[in-house]
Amino acid sequence: MPPPRQPAAASRPRALVIDHAWRGLGPGLEPLSGPGGAPLTRTVKLIVLPLIVRPALRPGLAADFLAPAQAAQLEALVRESGARLAATARWFTLLKKARRALGVVAGNPQDLYFQRCFELATEHGAPSAGADAVARAVVGEVADADGGRTVEALREHLADAGRRARIDAELAVAWESRTTVPSSGVATGLALAAEALDACGGGPGDSPAYVALVGAGHGARFGRALWARASGVWGAEGPPGPLGLTAHRVPPRPAAGHGASTATLPAPLDRTLCERLFVVLQSSARRAELPAVPELVARETGRSCAPLGLYDESLRVAVLLGGRLAVGLDPLGTGGSGPEPTAAHRAVNGRWRREASVLRARRMTVSPRPDPDGGALEALARDLRTPWAAYMRRLWVRLHGRDVHGAPLADLASAWAVLDGVARSVMMDHRAKVRSALRTRPVADAEPAEPRSA
Structure with missing residues (x-):
């Protein structure tokens, strides 16, 4: 296509x-x-x-x-x-x-x-x-x-040591009952994911590849492969296997937890129940639609031990599609060891490479000049060499929110809207960080302003 x-x-x-x-x-x-x-x-x-x-x-x-x-x-x-x-x-x-x-x-x-x-x-x-x-x-x-569906209510619910011990015991049982599959079993899913991504951006509707991915449970299979071995499952050697979803070789067993902070949140699959639900309650404008906190925690106990930490198969497939897209993200246009680009890759990378902040970062990768602001811009340039972590972290959070609210992705057009929306969000966030760094940069060392772009 x-x-x-x-x-x-x-x-x-x-x-x-x-x-x-x-x-x-x-x-x-x-x-x-x-x-x-x-x-x-x-x-x-x-x-x-x-x-x-x-x-x-x-x-x-x-x-x-x-x-x-x-x-x-x-x-x-x-x-x-x-x-x-x-x-x-x-x-x-x-x-x-x-x-x-x-x-x-x-x-x-x-x-x-x-x-x-x-x-x-x-x-x-x-x-x-x-x-x-x-x-x-x-x-x-x-x-x-909100009906008591607040972060404070969640912390109060999990503050009881006896209740936390019971939840941790339930988590241990659910975790031990998992089944894993070898990473070689996801090859078909990756091939279908590439086919689906090549159909993205072409207009409304569905694709046979997306239907096959959801119908055959390739998202769940992929999540079970991560439980067995998180590296070597994305079809690329360059990026690390978990792509920022976990800081470990394989995702660890979740715990109940009793505190959370935006500044210290770990990778998505490494979070406690408290941290997972903290993000949902902190950001959701539809808390009134959620169940009460005790039921919310009970559902999250099972969800956190499900493949990819999600219940809905269409959302798991979106993680698979997002991972396949993420390994081919190349804002700097330097090439790499990722898979063959699809239409989705060309759309996202093309938009990203037109960004003025990316053009500046590309120059910084070859410029011998030191960064006078202590390396803030250089750090932002490094972020563009490993864009998959920020992308997958934000994608998982968005999909987890949909799972909690019971909002599956009905077709490929819906999935692409989420995948592309996350890419735009990460790009705009990076743009804002670059502008902030430039505002605090010493005037004498500042370079001429970049032309604005889409």
């Missing part, structure tokens, strides 16, 4: 159109913007796209690249929403103040309040007399909707 069709020269990346229109709105949007003035990723994801652009009602604005007419329409929509967005920013500041006053600490405020603030701005305009009471009521309503 030919690679995904490239955009016409006159087309503009939708993300760039939104960024340009946003910056033209002027001051007052700081609570919804990053340090450089661009809209936060969550602002785009939770407000701009679903509430302003509304691609489901405007299919012409759903593409990643927009023709001039569609780009102008998108810019007009953002401009027309300027006053409402400024009011949204003020409501968000007010809700955060109310949150502190009420002692609410669970959840990410952006996930919890961004859309509610846009609703308040639509209904009331900018905050005025009585807005403090409205803000406190909204914060209380959101907290009550």
Whole structure:
């Protein structure tokens, strides 16, 4: 199958159109913007796209690249929403103040309040007399909707030593009952994965390879192979076998745990039950849809001992597809020992190599000049030589969240949307780190600014 069709020269990346229109709105949007003035990723994801652009009602604005007419329409929509967005920013500041006053600490405020603030701005305009009471009521309503499904409730549930001992015993039994398969048994799955990835980006629908992967349980087979031997299973010799999913030769038996911190989270398959569910409860905006904490923990006990730490086979297959994609990620264009590139590889690598931050990192790999900021940019350049770890870590977390919420991937188009979305997320995160490093770089040593790209 030919690679995904490239955009016409006159087309503009939708993300760039939104960024340009946003910056033209002027001051007052700081609570919804990053340090450089661009809209936060969550602002785009939770407000701009679903509430302003509304691609489901405007299919012409759903593409990643927009023709001039569609780009102008998108810019007009953002401009027309300027006053409402400024009011949204003020409501968000007010809700955060109310949150502190009420002692609410669970959840990410952006996930919890961004859309509610846009609703308040639509209904009331900018905050005025009585807005403090409205803000406190909204914060209380959101907290009550969690129904005790909070990080604090999870920690309290696992703080009981007797309960932890019982959970650890259940984990030991489940872990010992596993079955493993030799890594040679995944060759068929890897071949089908390559075929499925070569069909990605070609439009909606499914593929026979994806159907075969899910139907024959190749995701579960692959996870069982990792239990037997984590190296030599991805079809490439360069990247380490686990691709960042575990720091060990094979994934260790999970434990119950009783604490978690974003700053110290281990690799996905090395996490305790507490750490796995901590991420779900910390980031989910749909906690009200989850079961109560005791049942959540009980389900995670079995899930953590399932192949790849996931129950749903379509999500396991997405890990297999993601791993096959990850070993061929090559942002710097240096080549490598990965498998033959597929359409998915060409789409992701092509987008990544156009990034200004990647072009800079490519120069740094051959530049004899020392890095005056103590190596921050050099470290970011090294990240581009081993992109699979960040990609697989983020992919697994996203798939685990879907598994907890019971959201399988119905077809290849759905799987590709997740795989490609994670690649974009990692790329944007790296872009933000490079920009942050450049802002703190000594002025005398700074190089000319790079042209911005998609």
